[in-house]
Amino acid sequence: MGLLSRRNAAARDKEPTMKKVRERLSNLANRALIVAALALVAWGAITALAGCSAEEASGATQPESTAFVVGAHANAPLPKTDCATDYLSQAVDTNGYIEVISAEGEPRSAVAGAIVGSTASTESKRAQENDQWKAALPGYLSEVRAQTSEVDTLASIDLAARALSEAPGAHRIVVMDSGLQTTGALDFTQGALISADASEVAAWLSDQNELPNLDGIQVEWYYLGDVAAPQADLTPAQRDNLRAIWQAILEASGADVTFHDTTPGSEVAEGLPEVSVVDLPERASMPDSLTAGETVQVELTESDVKFRGDSAEFVDASQAREAVADCAKLMAGTPDAVCLVEGATASADPSQGDEGERFIQELSQARADAVASLLVEAGSRPDAIEARGCGDDHPSHVSDRDDAGNLVPSLAAQNRKVIITISAA
Template sequence: MKRLFNAIKLLIIAAAVYFLTGCAGNSDDEVSKLATAMAVGSHSNADKMPVNSSTATEVMYQTCLSYGEITFIAIDGSPQVVYSTTIPDPGIDGLSAEKKDELAQEYVAQLQTVFNGITADTAEVNTLKAIQLGAQSLQSADSDTTDKILLIMDSGLSTEGYLCFQDGLLRADTEDIVEALSEAQAIPDLDGVDVRWAFCGETAYPQEPLSTAQKEKLREIWNEILVKAGAESVEFTNDFTTGIPVENCPGVSTVDADEEDIIVDISPAPEPIRIAVEPIQTVILDNASVQFVGDQAIFLDEIKAREEIRAVADQLLAHPDNRVYVIGTTASGDHDFCIRLSEARAQAVANVLMEFGVPEDQLIPRGLGCEDPWHIDDHDANGAWIEENAVQNRKVLIIDVDNTEDTSLL
């Protein structure tokens, strides 16, 4: 299981201990509040991540010392946030530097428990997706956060998603790779974020080791991507690996590391990166699942509506490359009013999807009013209202932009 909420005691327990111990001396040193995202690649073809890595320990310590926020992301074929918390501030004025240090060390020990429990759930490795998740968590940090750090602990030899190094990317021009990612709108938002990367290029059996030149090429590619993403700084650290391969995890494809193959100057240049996206099925949020107050864009039963929309969000988060239309439709009525109402309802659903983590640029809200291609007649031959038909016209549809069968009707 990736979710580790029960694997660690509540951090606030440690704070309570210090409430009771009192304080000695005074400390007026101000520490900038730090938001941290740690993307951990504990998967096949890599060594186990050392919990006492100097870089990881320092980042966790500084986050705890500043009572900041920290998020852990597991890197595999479908990366997910596995743990997120805000370090509780004891709220004691004049707490000594020694007490602050001891309390921070207690918090670090508990976070290391979380770290040790992170392991891959799905096959392959999608490092870029993990970075995107880390970027999202950092950009949504509290407004009083002054510093942001993204720590990546992974080989960087991605085999899934936009960057698949099995496709010969180590031989491709770095600028071409970055340009292709930009055109695909796959560059994460790391504005104001300091990035640190440990173990880039470090692999384990059955993946062949990369040569020094290949590691440098891999770092160059990732460095340029991170700089393009707006990172405040990028640092590749030289932490020592454990030398113990990760075991009992889903498989990861190997990348051809033939030295001669890698250093050959390919002419012509490799084809630009293309992303094949399989459309997801259309989802209909009808009146029975997501019902609105009459003539308004307010959920009649918000709890039930959010449960239904969460299922859609989970599907979209699992398919980050798929953009979708969020289309609102209404029963018959005044044309202009129905257009405005359907747009507002589509936006209401889109807003909840974004609350659940779906990126805004993955959603295209639209309102078609009462003139959508799926509209059924909700008046009989005498002009009388047919409520059972009208109910079917009140809905919000989630349609993949690449679903040509449905989008051709728009």
């Protein structure tokens, strides 16, 4: 009774209701299968399924157990559940364990877990009953809806991992969510987390003891970065960094992860609890030219121009060229324009004293020089451009360390930028 006596407190809020379950399963002829299917939403008498062992019944050497994390919440399209078909079939065919977690502000077990699949003694009967299982199970995923505001994807994954802790065989978590978390330890509404260094984020969560235990778990992720109004779409660079952040987190937690570029659905559920909008850095639009006395300023964040750690080397030089193209065009359209390129960094490590301050000063200067070189490469006059390294002393700098002196990635990302100011004489 180990698996079946284990309960999640959130199961009291389970969906679909018992009435819906009975309606869905009324056409299942086998009484034992009805009992087993009801166990998906109410911890029941799954052990009443008499017969041979799971291994003998299925012929499989190892059950495939899967927890689904379903992000059916505001600001994202409803997940298409066809991506789950193969995983559900594998669980049924091997008498694996299935649990469904709703990704929301207070994650919960939306469908209480159970061993699934037939334990009939004959191959034909097993095939018949397993077909009924496979027909019924996808409906449970498609009916999940968030009941609490915000989204805590990391806590949802942790809940899924704990649900699998006693499950038989191989363990898998299938995440069907945007990954744009808005509460908890990985809150993308705070600072510039969407632009933060992925390895720093994972290390910071580890230091805060916020990483789930995913040892030995395979994570399959669908619909990462897919959002709906009023949430603004992510740029390709932001989507790439969101993936890098989650990959670093999951791997640091002990999991293997695969991201699937699956086309999202267009259906959006109405009336769901509110989810905060994540402010995404947007590059300011630039005029074609300036008149005397006019000035424009643009901040290039790590979403626009990303450097390799502690260096002035661009991660993607072509992306960096694209980021400064409008500035170069403005310089060309304003013959007497002058340009100031300022490099800014996260704060120096206080334990390194003057050496740390000197390092970030030199680093910020090198990064300003690198961006200035792109402007010259694009046709701007070298004598009209000044590059200046500000280190952590730029007026826009925000405090980016916690009380213990640790760098906070979301705030550090806010400080890592290049500021371009163009003025007409």
